[in-house]
Amino acid sequence: MTATSSSAPGRADGTDQLPPIRPAYEARTWKEILHLLLNLPVTVFGFVYAITALSVGGSLTITVIGLPLLAFGLLGARQLGKLERARARWLLGVRVEEPTPLPLAKSGGPMQRLWMALRDPVGWRTMLYDVIRLPWGVVTFCTVLTSLIVLWPVLPYLARGLADVDRFMVRGLLSPSDELERRIAELESDRGVVVDTAAADLRRIERDLHDGAQARLVNLAMGLGLAKEKLLEDPDSAAAMVEEAHGEVKLALQELRDLARGIHPAVLTDRGLDAALSSVASRCTVPVKVTVDLPDRPAPAIEGIAYFTVSELLQNISKHSRARSASVDVWRTENRLLIQVQDNGRGGARLEAGTGMRGLAERLGAVDGLFVLDSPSGGPTVVTAELPWRDRTE
Known part of the structure; x- marks a missing residue:
């Protein structure tokens, strides 16, 4: 009797053999491996930069150039942090919001800008990130490089675990400051x-x-x-x-x-915005229609800012607009005081054109206000300003 033998699928010799277990090397896995291999050169550069900036700037603080060098180093660290966040987004899929830029242009003198840069928490956290990452970069590079040769089957799982540690570091040290920290920086600039x-x-x-x-x-x-x-x-x-x-x-x-x-005009103190703005409008060189729709009067500080904002805008209309008419509207929406000044002049006004618009925008920003200028060439010009509403306390 002839024995019949059956062979396992895929085998000609009849030996039973299961297909080998192959880990899934997806695109995400390869990105994580690339990120871990890049850790060494990136962390070496960051470590050298941070140590150099701290040592040189710190050792020279007894001279006039020490603190500026340290501030410059912190500003540079911010840029390194930006590059690291971009690398993490591309290779690790970590979506970390960019920190608020330092408002150095809005600050007062050089000393205030220097002090703001030295107190920048984002720069200091990035310095810390660059210093502590060097040993981690060495570990991840050596581990992944070795695994590519001898631990190929488990490399995807190993890479995922190491990459998760990197994700934690990026979120913990390179994420933007919390809202309170943001507001402190903004208020320091506004105070200036x-x-x-x-x-x-x-x-x-x-x-x-x-x-x-x-x-x-x-x-x-x-x-x-x-x-x-x-x-x-x-x-x-x-x-x-x-x-x-x-x-x-x-x-x-x-x-x-x-x-x-x-x-501070007496009419504003005695009779409020309606009468005060009507008085200002009467001195404008073009006819101005004033409409004030307020259920009650805001706090004196807000009322004063609103008055001087409209006053300066009407002066600009008299001097620069060549308008035939203008209008001023003031009203309240929830917790905001809104002002809109419009003229039918030639337009073309810009915040940077030296007509006082930028100064108005900065003053409003100092009290959490907004300033929006819409002035296409040929007109009309519409300026909308918002101020926080604060109740008047007698």
Whole structure:
């Protein structure tokens, strides 16, 4: 009797054999392996950069260049962190939001910008990340390189575990600051804007007093002194001098009223935004329609910012717009005070054009406000401003 033999599938010799277990090398796995192999050169560069920046900047802090060098190093660390977040997004699929840029352009003087850079938590965390990653980079590079040769079947699982540690580090040290930290940085910048604005206003008031009312009062005192000397000798000349001095007094009083109105107008304190803005609109060179729809008055500080914002915008319309008419609308929406100023002039206004628009935007930003300018060439120009509503407390 002839024995019949059956062979296992795929085998000609009849030997039973199961297919080998092959780990899944997907695209994601290869990206993780590439990331782990790149860890060594990347971490070596980051470690050298961080140690150099810290040692050079720290050792030279006793000189005038030490702190600027350290601040520059922290700003550079921010850029390294940006590259690491990009590498993690591409190879590890980690979606980490970019930190808020330091508002150095909005800050005041060089010392304030230097202090802000030195206190940057994002830069310091990136420095820490670069320092502690060196031994980890060596471990991951050696482990993956060895596994490519001798641990091929388990490499996907090993790569996944090592990559998860990298994901944890990126999220923990390179993620953006929390909301409180963001607000602290913004408020520090806004405080500098407020301080600079207040200092500029004080200089303007001093200049206006010195060149205007003060000079006029000095001339008035001299004229009255001459009139006193001629009172008995030449009464007619003395009377003419007194008459001239009377005119100087009127002009000085008008200049003082204008200056006081520029500091804080009495009509705003006594009667609110509707009357104050109507008064400003009456002095504009083009007809202005004012509409104020407010259930009650906001806090004095918000009311003052709204008044001076509209006042400066109407001055810009008088000087630059060549408009035939304009309008001012003020209303409240939930917890926001909205202002819209529109004119039918030539348009083309820009925040950077030197017409005071950028200063207005910075002032509003200092109190959590917004400033939006829409001014296409040919017009019309529409400026929308928002301020936080704060209730008035008597």
